[in-house]
Amino acid sequence: MSRITLENLTKRFKETTVLDGINLEVPEGTTLVLFGSSGAGKTVLLRCIAGAIEPDNGRILIGGSDFTDVPPEERGIGMAFQNFALFPHMSAFDNIATPLTARTLEKSAIQKAVDGVSRLLKIEHVLSHKPKALSNGQKQRTALARALVSEPKVLLLDDPLRNVDAKLRFEMRLELPRLLADRGATVIYVTQDYKEAMALGDRIAVLEAGRITQIGTPEDIYRRPANIDIAKLFGDPTINLLDVIPQRDASGVFATLSDQRIPLDDGYTEFVGEDCVLGLRPEALSFAESSKAVPVTVEAETPFNEKTVTLVTTLRKREILLSRPAGTPAPSSGSARMAIDPRGAILFDRASGNRIDPKSTASAEEAAA
Amino acid sequence: MEHQSTLERWLRGIALSLVVLFFMFPIFWILLMSLQTNETILRSPPSMVFTPTLNNYAAIIAGRLDSNVATMSIEFMRNLMNSFILSAASVAVSLLLGVPAAYAFARHKFRGSEDIAFTLLSFRFAPPLLVLLPLTLYFQELGLANTYFGLIWVYQLICLPLILWIVRGYFEDISPDIEHAYRIAGHGWFATFRKIALPLAGPGIAAAGLLAFIFAWNNFVFALVLASADKQPVTVGALAFVTASGIQYGQIAAAIVLSITPTLALALWAQRYLVEGLSLGAVKG
Numbered sequence: 001m002s003r004i005t006l007e008n009l010t011k012r013f014k015e016t017t018v019l020d021g022i023n024l025e026v027p028e029g030t031t032l033v034l035f036g037s038s039g040a041g042k043t044v045l046l047r048c049i050a051g052a053i054e055p056d057n058g059r060i061l062i063g064g065s066d067f068t069d070v071p072p073e074e075r076g077i078g079m080a081f082q083n084f085a086l087f088p089h090m091s092a093f094d095n096i097a098t099p100l101t102a103r104t105l106e107k108s109a110i111q112k113a114v115d116g117v118s119r120l121l122k123i124e125h126v127l128s129h130k131p132k133a134l135s136n137g138q139k140q141r142t143a144l145a146r147a148l149v150s151e152p153k154v155l156l157l158d159d160p161l162r163n164v165d166a167k168l169r170f171e172m173r174l175e176l177p178r179l180l181a182d183r184g185a186t187v188i189y190v191t192q193d194y195k196e197a198m199a200l201g202d203r204i205a206v207l208e209a210g211r212i213t214q215i216g217t218p219e220d221i222y223r224r225p226a227n228i229d230i231a232k233l234f235g236d237p238t239i240n241l242l243d244v245i246p247q248r249d250a251s252g253v254f255a256t257l258s259d260q261r262i263p264l265d266d267g268y269t270e271f272v273g274e275d276c277v278l279g280l281r282p283e284a285l286s287f288a289e290s291s292k293a294v295p296v297t298v299e300a301e302t303p304f305n306e307k308t309v310t311l312v313t314t315l316r317k318r319e320i321l322l323s324r325p326a327g328t329p330a331p332s333s334g335s336a337r338m339a340i341d342p343r344g345a346i347l348f349d350r351a352s353g354n355r356i357d358p359k360s361t362a363s364a365e366e367a368a369a
Numbered sequence: 370m371e372h373q374s375t376l377e378r379w380l381r382g383i384a385l386s387l388v389v390l391f392f393m394f395p396i397f398w399i400l401l402m403s404l405q406t407n408e409t410i411l412r413s414p415p416s417m418v419f420t421p422t423l424n425n426y427a428a429i430i431a432g433r434l435d436s437n438v439a440t441m442s443i444e445f446m447r448n449l450m451n452s453f454i455l456s457a458a459s460v461a462v463s464l465l466l467g468v469p470a471a472y473a474f475a476r477h478k479f480r481g482s483e484d485i486a487f488t489l490l491s492f493r494f495a496p497p498l499l500v501l502l503p504l505t506l507y508f509q510e511l512g513l514a515n516t517y518f519g520l521i522w523v524y525q526l527i528c529l530p531l532i533l534w535i536v537r538g539y540f541e542d543i544s545p546d547i548e549h550a551y552r553i554a555g556h557g558w559f560a561t562f563r564k565i566a567l568p569l570a571g572p573g574i575a576a577a578g579l580l581a582f583i584f585a586w587n588n589f590v591f592a593l594v595l596a597s598a599d600k601q602p603v604t605v606g607a608l609a610f611v612t613a614s615g616i617q618y619g620q621i622a623a624a625i626v627l628s629i630t631p632t633l634a635l636a637l638w639a640q641r642y643l644v645e646g647l648s649l650g651a652v653k654g
Contacts, residue, residue, distance in 0.1 A: 052549035072552040079553045085546035089568045102555030146554065 002063050002153035002186045003028045004049065009058035011044055018044045019055070020210040028063075031180055031187040033201030035194070037233070041210045042190045043082065046156050049188065050079050062154060073102065078152035078185075082159040084143040086131040092118075092142045093127040099150035117145045120179070137168040148183065155180070155187045161196060173199050194234045198222070206230050224346070228353040231279050231346065237309050237321045240280040243350065248272045258315040260294045262340055267358025268347060275350040282309065282323035284344020287330045293337035296320065301332055312338065396629070402622035410618045425623035445624055447599070448606030453631065454517060455592070455602055456585040459524035460532075460578050466525075467532035468574060472566060474533070475540035476548075486533070493530045497590050500526075505594055515597050523591050528581035535580070539573025540566060575642040583632050603628040 009022040018041045026032045034042045047053040049060055051072030060068045067075055078099070086095050093114055100110045118124045121141040126134055134142060140160055147155060161169045177200055180187050191197050197204050198218040206214045206221065214226035225231035231239045244255040246268050253268045254261045255278055262278070296312040299319075303309075303326065310322045310330065322338065324330060347356045373381075402410055404421040429445050474486045504523065505514065513519030543566060551561045567574070589604040596605070603624070610621045 047549070050549070050553050052545075052553065071557075072549065073555045073557055075553070076555075077553055079550070081546050081550060083544065083546060085544060085550040087547060087551065087565060098551060098556070099554040102560075146550075150555075 003061075004154060004186055004188065005059075005061040005064075006045075006049070007059040007061070009045070009048060009055050009060065011041075011048060011053065011055050011057075018210050019048070022058070022210075022212060024205060024212065024215075026186055026188060028186050029184050030202040031177075031189055031200055033197040033204045034188055034190045034207055035192070035197045035201075035204050035233070036207035037192060040207045042207055043158055045207070046079070046158050046188060046190055049154075050077055050156055051075050075154075076150075076152055077154045077156060078147035078150060079156040080140075080143045080147040080158060080160045082162050082190075084131075084139045084163070086139060086142060086146075088131050090130070091127065092123065092129050092131065092134065092138075095131065095142055096127075096145045096149050098146060099152075103150070113149050114145075117149045120148075121145050137164050140164045140168075140172075148179075151183065151185075153185055155183070155185045157187065157189045159190050159192065161191070161193070169193075169196075176200055194236070198234070206233070224355065225279075226355055228277060228279070228348050231348070231355075235281060237282045237323060239346075240282065240285075240320045241348075242278045242280065242318060242320075244276055244278045245274065246272050246276060246347070257318075257340075258294045258296065260292065262294075262345070263342055264345070264347065265342075265358035268356065270359060271347070271349075271356060276356065277348040277350050277353075279346040279348060280320070280340060281344040281346075282321045283307075284341040285320070285322040286324060286339050286341070287322070287336055288339035289337060290339060291337075293339045296336055296338045298331055298333050298336055312336070399622045399625050402618060403626045405619055407615075407617060407619050410622075425619040426627075428620055429623050429627065443606070443609045444598070445603070445606055445609075445627075448601055448603045449628060451596075451600055451606075452586055452602035452604070452628070455520055455524060456582050458517070458521045459528050459585045460582045462521060463525060463528035463532045463581055464574065464578055467529050467577075468536055468567075468570075469562075471533050471536035472540050472562060475537045476545070486537070489533055490530045492526050497526070501590065501594050508595060514595055515600055517600060520592065520596055520600065523595060524585050524588065526591075527584050527588060531581045531584065532574075532577040535577035536570060536573055539570040543569045572642050575639050579635060579639045582635060586628075586632055 004024070004026040006022050006024040009019055009024075010017070011019040022045060024032075034045065036042050044053060048055045051067075051070065055068070058068075059066055062075070086092075087098070090098075096114045096118065097110050100113055105113075114127070115124065118127055121144060123138055123141045123145065126138050126142075129138075131139060131142070140163065144157075144160055147157070161172055164172070173196055180200075189196075189200055191200075201218055203215060204218055204221050205212050206226070208229060214221060214230055216224070221230065222234050225234065228241065232241075242257065244257075244262075246253055246255050246264055248254070248269060252266050253264045253272060255264055255276075256262065294314065296314055298310060298312050300311045301308060302311075306326055307323050308326050308328075308330070310324070312320050312322055314320065320338070330336075347358075348354065349356050401417070403425055404423070405419050406422060406424070409416075409419045429443075432442050432444060432446060474482055508514040508519050511519075513522070547569070548561050548565055551565045552558065556564070586602070587604060588602070592600075592602050592605045596602075607621065607624060607628075610617050610624065
């Protein structure tokens with residue numbers, strides 16, 4: 001029983017409200033990624049759950065029982081800190097063993113558990129070193145080993161890959177999901193890296209200015225972001241955002257770009273004539289020869305390993321990023337035409353920034369009548 | 370450091386030598402004086418050439434002050450012992466009280482904590498003479514005058530604020546995450562204080578303790594007023610060297626050498642920990 005439930009969790013520091021009524025449910029054995037930019041309150045939320053910070057309001061339930069006033073040492077949680085928080089005066093072995101010494105296990109049992117987890121994380125050769133003598137990657141693994149060694153039912157990981165180099169981050173991004181799944185623990189994982197969030201989370205909760213603005217599967221958040229800010233946070237290159245005013249004629253609802261029609265779902269009838277923002281994922285765009293495609297000018301091309309990103313401008317000099325698999329033929333300069341996959345188009349309300357969902361045709365007709 | 374030119378190295382060496390000479394010369398001169406008789410000390414012009422004698426030390430340790438007219442007994446060794454008892458006990462009490470208090474001030478910001486901390490510091494601003502008169506009267510009434518206990522109590526005015534403020538800074542420098550990590554691992558707050566906060570602030574505590582010891586050792590005015598002969602520390606005891614028949618420079622010098630030796634030795638011993646403390650700070654991140 002290790003389901004985590006947060007009810008109306010609120011924390012203020014002096015005048016600033018850092019957490020503003022957080023409600024969250026993490027089912028047992030699943031991984032929730034807490035995603036948000038710096039200062040959104042991710043770390044504070046994690047510390048409230050760990051008991052390092054006392055919330056002003058609200059309740060924290062683990063496995064159904066109230067843990068709000070339980071001191072941190074009695075919560076039975078494993079936690080890895082972003083800055084590692086290793087004990088500088090202890091060897092890596094003693095660092096990892098701290099959760100076990102608290103439970104007064106026998107020496108041999110401690111030795112066995114530490115050996116096991118350090119073999120798993122490939123740090124068995126540096127166990128006698130002090131943290132000062134460890135590389136960043138080794139420090140990060142030591143911190144992770146310390147969180148894992150007592151096999152806690154709840155694991156809190158605060159951006160553990162933030163301070164390690166790109167290669168190791170990539171490796172760990174592949175290893176961690178398996179590691180976490182093997183443990184069967186309920187995990188809350190904090191990160192600011194959208195790729196990490198998509199790779200590790202069963203579900204992602206987006207935290208903005210102390211509020212959770214969207215919870216969903218990685219697919220959900222990417223395809224159907226709740227607002228413009230979330231759309232911009234997920235995806236590389238970032239989503240193209242174009243100010244549009246939907247129009248309607250006999251053939252349906254559409255927006256225009258460089259005098260060409262971009263067909264929209266008929267469910268958007270209600271928003272005809274309203275100020276909207278059209279979000280186009282770079283990979284929903286492609287070069288095409290069709291006369292219905294949007295005329296553009298190719299400005300610059302950036303090749304990556306697996307994809308090529310092209311910057312193009314429309315007739316009215318609006319900049320658009322277009323992403324295609326590497327190696328596919330495309331014009332590298334001058335005029336071209338661009339096709340848009342309507343499934344990759346997302347419409348937002350310009351005033352509020354929130355995503356607009358197309359009403360099903362039936363309800364749209366009702367609204368019209 | 371490797372890119373220094375020879376000239377730079379020379380200039381640096383000369384500058385360092387000048388500083389060392391400036392600060393060490395008085396101590397060196399006193400050391401020389403302590404090995405001479407009054408006659409050789411007072412000859413003009415002074416000379417570095419003399420036959421060294423240990424008579425001054427012998428007189429001090431035996432407790433006999435020989436002047437050219439008479440012999441009087443002094444209790445310098447007893448004073449030295451008093452200094453040691455008073456300073457060591459004061460620092461011990463201050464550490465016992467001050468370190469937990471410093472931890473509380475550093476980690477638990479409560480209403481008025483800043484005011485209390487500052488009030489404690491302000492004890493060091495007040496001129497000692499201001500509190501001495503009422504203190505003397507109270508002490509006489511309470512029977513604390515001329516007791517070790519009373520003196521150690523008053524010495525807290527010197528030691529406690531010093532230790533409190535220095536150690537507090539060291540506690541504040543420890544990342545709270547390190548302590549949180551230990552508690553989340555399942556250890557209580559007291560174990561965290563003992564196993565994490567204390568060792569990490571260790572160098573700071575050593576530095577503060579050393580400084581407090583030196584301040585207590587050098588204190589003059591509290592002991593002058595509140596202690597009589599058998600409880601007086603060296604600072605007060607040294608007054609005995611000014612006699613009606615003249616000033617025994619050689620013996621004063623020997624006494625000074627003897628009285629700075631303990632603090633000097635302590636400082637040299639504690640230096641190891643102080644340097645270690647500086648390098649420990651580089652572990653973060």
